[in-house]
Amino acid sequence: MVTLLKNIPGHPDNIQTLEVWAALFGINEPNKNKKSAAVAELLAAMYRELELIREQMQKANFSESLYSSSVTRIEDALSTMLLPATWNQVRQYLTPETFVALSFCGEILPDEETQIEPAELTEIHALIDELQVSLSDSQLPPRLNKLVEHHIDLIRRALAEYPISGAKTLREAARTALGELIEEKEIVATNREAPEINKLGSVWKKVNEAADTALKAEKLSQLGQKAWAMLENVF
Known part of the structure; x- marks a missing residue:
């Protein structure tokens, strides 16, 4: 998930957030309501992964100060309430420091699968x-x-x-x-x-x-x- 977020290309500040997520997820639905629903489903999947990261880090007894604020910032970025907003309101949460903290979580948590070709x-x-x-x-x-x-x-x-x-x-x-x-x-x-x-x-x-x-x-x-x-x- 972190890799996916880090691969978001540059976008103008005034582009609608819905369009950024749709482009990232490869959603080419012309109907805006259907597009919003499809994007919301995938944002919800991301949110569930963040909850899993929190749970696993807590079980591993790592200090929450090392990762909690970064997870919270990503959760804020994934809010469906921001879909009609401009991208600059979301991008503020996706800082390099946030990605570093989440990458750290990915390094220390057990790797249970390999990549599908x-x-x-x-x-x-x-x-x-x-x-x-x-x-x-x-x-x-x-x-x-x-x-x-x-x-x-x-x-x-x-x-x-x-x-x-x-x-x-x-x-x-x-x-x-x-x-x-x-x-x-x-x-x-x-x-x-x-x-x-x-x-x-x-x-x-x-x-x-x-x-x-x-x-x-x-x-x-x-x-x-x-x-x-x-x-x-x-x-």
Whole structure:
């Protein structure tokens, strides 16, 4: 998350804060209300990560004076109340000193995952785009079509949150999807030969592979692949 914030390019003081965050997150939504909602979701993800940093630093028994004020400044910068404001009102919180303190937190807290290769993320994006296109002339029952669309949204949201929260966002999305597929196993099994279902399976396998590789914690090792194998056996 710190890396993402530090990569915010220079912007004029009078540009709207909403537009700065939208550009950083790659949100190209023309509808301003939808754009605001999408930005707010990702700012909330950042806020949750800051809360996690606070909790981990407290458990590590580090003095709050070393990091608390910096975390608070970032929280102020992430306020959705500032989305209509000009960027200079937000930039005042994003000082080099703040980033140094947060980088220090990142250095001392346990590193539980490795970075997913950009090529893998690009491949997942491409698979999702292909699946989305295939739904345009799909013959799936409406309920199943809606489920596939929801899973596309789950993966897109997880990919958007990945630079903020890491591979655990992919794992959480896969866990949600697995539960939904098991609930709808009869209609999925009936249509398992449909190209859209095959594509959906390919996407989730790739997502699980990426998450399993990135997450270092032993208890999470290969969790996604084992879960998907279980689902395939059910079908």
